[in-house]
Amino acid sequence: MARRPRTRSSTVRRRKPKSRTSWLFRLLVPLVIIAGSVLAVYVGYLDYTVRQQFEGKRWSIPARVYASPVELYAGYEISAKNFEDLLLELHYRQDPQLVGEGSYSVKGNVVNVRTRAFNFGDTAQESRKISVAFAGAAIGGLTDAGTGANLAIVRMDPVQIGSFYPTRKEDRILIKLDEAPPTLVQGLLSTEDRDFYSHFGLSPKSIARAMWSNLKAGGMVQGGSTITQQLVKNFFLTPKRTLRRKLKEALMSFILEYRYSKDEILEAYLNEIFLGQDGASAVHGFGLASEFYFGQSLKTLSLHQVATLVALVRGPSEYDPRRKPEHTLERRNLVLDSMLNEGYITEQQATEAKKQPLGVAAVIHRSANRYPDFIDLVKRQLKQEYKEEDLTSEGLRIVTTLDTRIQDILEQSIANKLKQLEKSPKSNDLESAAIVTRRDSGEIVALSGGRKTESTGFNRALDAVRPIGSLIKPVVYLTALEYPDRYTIATPVSDTQISIEAERGKSWSPDNYDNREHGIVPLHTALTHSYNMATVRIGMDIGLAKVANTLKNMGVSRPVDLYPSFLLGAQPLTPLEVTQLYQTLAGDGFATPLRSIRAVNAADGKALQSYPLTVRQAVDPAATFITNTILQEVMYAGTGHSAYNYLPKEMALVGKTGTTNQLRDSWFAGFSGDFLSVVWVGRDDNKPSGLTGGSGALQIWSEMMRQVSKKPVSLVPPDNIQMTWIDPETGLLSSETCPGAKLLPFVEGSAPTQFAECGANAESGESWLNNLNPF
Numbered sequence: 152m153a154r155r156p157r158t159r160s161s162t163v164r165r166r167k168p169k170s171r172t173s174w175l176f177r178l179l180v181p182l183v184i185i186a187g188s189v190l191a192v193y194v195g196y197l198d199y200t201v202r203q204q205f206e207g208k209r210w211s212i213p214a215r216v217y218a219s220p221v222e223l224y225a226g227y228e229i230s231a232k233n234f235e236d237l238l239l240e241l242h243y244r245q246d247p248q249l250v251g252e253g254s255y256s257v258k259g260n261v262v263n264v265r266t267r268a269f270n271f272g273d274t275a276q277e278s279r280k281i282s283v284a285f286a287g288a289a290i291g292g293l294t295d296a297g298t299g300a301n302l303a304i305v306r307m308d309p310v311q312i313g314s315f316y317p318t319r320k321e322d323r324i325l326i327k328l329d330e331a332p333p334t335l336v337q338g339l340l341s342t343e344d345r346d347f348y349s350h351f352g353l354s355p356k357s358i359a360r361a362m363w364s365n366l367k368a369g370g371m372v373q374g375g376s377t378i379t380q381q382l383v384k385n386f387f388l389t390p391k392r393t394l395r396r397k398l399k400e401a402l403m404s405f406i407l408e409y410r411y412s413k414d415e416i417l418e419a420y421l422n423e424i425f426l427g428q429d430g431a432s433a434v435h436g437f438g439l440a441s442e443f444y445f446g447q448s449l450k451t452l453s454l455h456q457v458a459t460l461v462a463l464v465r466g467p468s469e470y471d472p473r474r475k476p477e478h479t480l481e482r483r484n485l486v487l488d489s490m491l492n493e494g495y496i497t498e499q500q501a502t503e504a505k506k507q508p509l510g511v512a513a514v515i516h517r518s519a520n521r522y523p524d525f526i527d528l529v530k531r532q533l534k535q536e537y538k539e540e541d542l543t544s545e546g547l548r549i550v551t552t553l554d555t556r557i558q559d560i561l562e563q564s565i566a567n568k569l570k571q572l573e574k575s576p577k578s579n580d581l582e583s584a585a586i587v588t589r590r591d592s593g594e595i596v597a598l599s600g601g602r603k604t605e606s607t608g609f610n611r612a613l614d615a616v617r618p619i620g621s622l623i624k625p626v627v628y629l630t631a632l633e634y635p636d637r638y639t640i641a642t643p644v645s646d647t648q649i650s651i652e653a654e655r656g657k658s659w660s661p662d663n664y665d666n667r668e669h670g671i672v673p674l675h676t677a678l679t680h681s682y683n684m685a686t687v688r689i690g691m692d693i694g695l696a697k698v699a700n701t702l703k704n705m706g707v708s709r710p711v712d713l714y715p716s717f718l719l720g721a722q723p724l725t726p727l728e729v730t731q732l733y734q735t736l737a738g739d740g741f742a743t744p745l746r747s748i749r750a751v752n753a754a755d756g757k758a759l760q761s762y763p764l765t766v767r768q769a770v771d772p773a774a775t776f777i778t779n780t781i782l783q784e785v786m787y788a789g790t791g792h793s794a795y796n797y798l799p800k801e802m803a804l805v806g807k808t809g810t811t812n813q814l815r816d817s818w819f820a821g822f823s824g825d826f827l828s829v830v831w832v833g834r835d836d837n838k839p840s841g842l843t844g845g846s847g848a849l850q851i852w853s854e855m856m857r858q859v860s861k862k863p864v865s866l867v868p869p870d871n872i873q874m875t876w877i878d879p880e881t882g883l884l885s886s887e888t889c890p891g892a893k894l895l896p897f898v899e900g901s902a903p904t905q906f907a908e909c910g911a912n913a914e915s916g917e918s919w920l921n922n923l924n925p926f
Contacts, residue, residue: 194402201406204387209419210435211317212325212546212754216529217309218553219596219749220271223283224304225292228861231285234262240310240555241267242446244512250453252278253446253512260285263296267447269308270756271550278451281305310555313526317543320431324438325546325754326449328418334454335437336417337495338461342486344378345493348413352379352404379404381464382420385435426460427467434467444472446512454500455507458486472511480509524600525553527610528727528747536760537751546754552594552747557587557826557859561597562604564855569602572832572850577841583851584611585830586730587859590822592764593734593743609835612726617816617833619729620720620809620844621681621790623702625736625778627690627718628678630701632774635901638689640777641882642674646685651715659715661687664810664843673882675781675895679789681808683719690718704769706731706742720809730829733820736782736805737827739867740775741766772869773898779805779866780896782821790845791821797853798823803864806852808844815839817847824862828852871899878907885909 221237223229229237238255246254249265256263261284268278280296293302314322328336340347346354354377376384383403388396407416427434427443434443440460441449452460462470462482472479484505491501520526529551533542541547565583572578587597600610609615631638646669650660661683663669669682677685690698695713702711707728711717724732727745735742743766751760782805785791790808798804806821817832817840830848833840840847868874876892878885882903885892889909 194406197399197403198406198410200387201403202410205407205411205419209386210323210325210422211321211544213314213316213322214542214545214547214549215311216313216315216526216549216551218312218551218555219594220269220309220550221307222304223290223293223307225290227290228288229290230288231257231260231262234283234285234290237307238262238264239513241308242512244446244510246510249280251445251447251451251456260291266305267308270548270752271306272548272750272752272756272758273761275756276306276308279305309550312521312551312553312555313523314432315530315542316432321433321435322429322439323422323434323436324442324449325422326418326436326438328414328421330450331421331437332450332452332457334457334490334495335421335449335452335461337493338458338486338490339378339420339464341489341493341495342461343381343464347378347417350377350379350408352408353377353401377404378420379407379416382416382423383407385423385425386419424464425467426463427471444511453504453507454496455483455487455504456510458483458490458504459509459511461486472509476509483509520605522553522555522558522598523604524610524612525551525558525595525598525747527600528595528598528613531613532747533751547759548752548754548756550749550752552589552596552749553598554596558597558599560858561585561587561599561855564851564858565599565602568851568854569832572842572847575841577839578847580834580836581832581840581842582611582835583830583832583848584615584726585828585851585855586612586726587826587828587855588730588734588745590737590825590827593738593745594749595730595745595747596826598747611831614725615831616723616725617831618721618723618811620811620816620818622729622732622807622809622818622820623718623720623722624678624681624686625782625807626702626705626732627686627693627698628674628781629736629770629774629778630698631674631689631693632777632898633701633771634693635773635898638674638693639897639901640673640675640781640895641877641897641903643671643882644674644677644685645688646670646672646677646682649684649687649691651687651691653715661716661719673879675784678778678781679784681785681790687715687718691715701770702732704742705735706744706769720811726829726831729818729820729831730827733822733829734827735769736775736779737822738766739779740768740770740772742769773871776866776868776872777896777898782807783864783866786821790843791819791849793845794821794849794853794856797857798860801863802860803866805864805866806849808849810843810845813839814841814843817842818844819848819852821852822864823856823860824864826856826860828856830855868896872896873899873902875902877903878909881907883907 235257243253243255245256247256249256249263252265252267254265261282263282265280266278269276281302282294282296284291293305294300295302346356380400383400387403388400422436425433425435426440429443434440437460438449441447441452445452445456459472459479462479470479470482487501487504490496491498529549565585569581569583573581582601584601585599586595588595598612600612601608648660648668650658653659663683672685695717699711699713707724709724709728711722731745734745746762748762750758753759783803786794786804786806791806794804802823804821804823806819809818815833815837820829830852832842832847874894875897876885876887877895878889879891879893884903884906886909
């Protein structure tokens with residue numbers, strides 16, 4: 152019997168279905184690992200970012216540029232009103248009690264001042280109370296308000312005239328935590344983060360407390376962000392509000408708390424927090440905010456002032472004490488109440504502080520370009536020794552030579568005079584450039600590169616290379632006078648037509664401005680009246696190379712084309728180069744490099760570099776003295792005589808006009824006893840200006856010098872100069888009693904030996920009298 156085939160059991164064993172939990176677990180595990188890895192990498196990146204920025208150079212501090220400090224002493228010419236104007240320019244505030252630095256009060260002819268501390272590099276000056284008594288338009292005396300002792304001199308803190316900002320225009324004054332007033336830290340802790348010293352970056356308690364306070368007030372009166380979060384938000388992140396940025400803020404807060412101490416975080420916060428806007432520049436940190444709002448250093452602030460700064464943390468725009476004083480006052484008092492509730496101050500202190508007005512100073516605007524043309528010169532000179540990064544990030548303090556009073560007068564003189572000059576139909580679209588220096592030191596006290604003073608453009612004072620016309624003539628005559636055996640002040644020279652061979656068989660024949668020949672004239676007359684033909688004859692006789700060498704010795708390094716037209720000013724120079732040239736004349740033959748900087752100091756006041764006065768003998772002092780004597784005659788009787796419509800003749804001014812072909816350029820360079828100034832007027836398109844040196848540039852020069860110059864010129868002859876009476880008609884020896892006789896300087900041994908007719912008779916009579924024997 153056949154076997155029955157084996158059949159499968161009708162009961163089939165079914166596989167157990169996979170658990171859904173197991174499936175999710177297998178899916179989630181790698182996702183969690185991946186997410187954890189990504190988070191770890193991200194946290195590592197954030198950690199690296201935090202450490203890089205926090206441990207490196209945290210802030211780029213712009214260099215601050217200051218004007219020359221005003222030095223007060225008995226006899227200093229300044230009226231009480233002008234002195235008060237200076238204090239307002241320095242952002243001092245009126246306060247009869249003189250509470251805090253940068254305050255003053257006026258009582259009759261006495262101004263009481265509490266000065267600011269300032270480190271000048273060469274010396275650190277502490278804040279002090281002084282009394283300044285005025286006698287008319289000058290200071291009568293200075294006394295120490297505390298001791299009553301007379302003071303010889305007081306140096307005021309200088310006016311800040313600009314800054315060299317980094318790309319991100321932020322400004323701050325760095326402070327250490329131990330330099331901050333205790334009340335500042337207490338005010339911040341009581342209003343911004345009571346649990347700062349106990350939380351780890353985020354404070355749930357603070358968030359809950361803020362929500363409750365805001366619900367009760369029906370508005371936003373308290374924030375929940377910790378000081379650490381606020382620092383992260385300001386220091387590392389953008390203002391954009393998103394969930395992603397909020398999570399990043401929380402992570403970075405944890406990292407910051409883990410890596411650094413509470414005091415380090417708090418100190419960074421004090422320096423980073425945004426507290427206002429100064430024009431285009433953001434005001435960061437309490438150090439700068441103290442000066443911006445109160446005009447004094449943070450350490451000198453009173454309780455009510457500190458509370459005002461703390462009030463700004465919540466919103467510098469919302470609580471701006473200048474625009475919204477009532478709103479700010481309310482917030483300040485709320486800060487004081489919080490400090491009282493936390494036990495930081497007593498009820499009496501809070502009450503007294505609430506009685507005080509806000510007391511903010513007048514609007515303090517530290518413009519980066521208050522005097523942009525001068526700032527441009529300073530920056531160019533600094534770049535020879537400092538990198539751009541140093542100027543915009545190291546917080547350097549640069550004390551310059553600028554005198555803001557003279558700068559303002561110069562700018563106003565240019566503006567007023569150009570308007571007047573343009574009333575002539577031949578003169579329009581005029582531009583100008585001018586430089587003013589101290590005659591004795593070469594310090595540049597004012598500089599204008601054009602009519603527009605509010606922004607940096609083409610700086611004509613530094614970059615306009617223009618033919619200088621007759622300004623070159625004193626160089627020609629000085630060179631000739633260095634050879635006294637050939638040329639003296641009275642040497643007869645020919646002002647007649649001269650023809651000089653030029654290239655390709657051509658000739659050059661210069662004319663005088665009046666198109667006339669003047670025949671044989673004394674050398675001093677030729678320069679006084681700026682005769683072209685006589686000048687060319689002298690220059691060609693001495694040699695173009697020698698004249699060019701004199702120009703170089705006087706401080707002009709620009710290469711010179713040795714063509715005969717060089718003798719009449721075809722050589723182009725900038726106003727700065729012309730100023731250097733005439734500074735040597737003003738220095739009696741000694742070259743003094745022009746300076747715009749006195750000192751460069753580090754942010755902490757430490758002196759980094761000084762720029763002392765340097766002098767070298769450039770040209771013969773005797774020849775320079777004679778040239779300057781002739782240039783005084785230019786002002787008395789020559790092309791510069793109109794200056795005495797503005798200034799008294801007792802000033803004995805020294806100067807020279809310059810005019811180029813077709814009246815394209817109008818120049819004047821000259822000096823008084825205290826200041827030298829060079830002025831150029833012309834058009835940028837090089838079209839005729841319609842002005843001579845006397846009708847254009849000299850008018851601006853005279854108007855400006857009328858207001859700033861006080862000292863007359865007193866030329867001191869070198870030892871080898873002898874003064875001799877000369878007959879102007881013949882150039883021979885004369886006598887003081889002869890009609891028209893002039894007392895002229897000569898290098899010893901170079902004076903004429905023959906007498907004119909009147910001089911011979913006088914000499915004969917004098918000898919006869921001298922030979923009488925009284926016995």
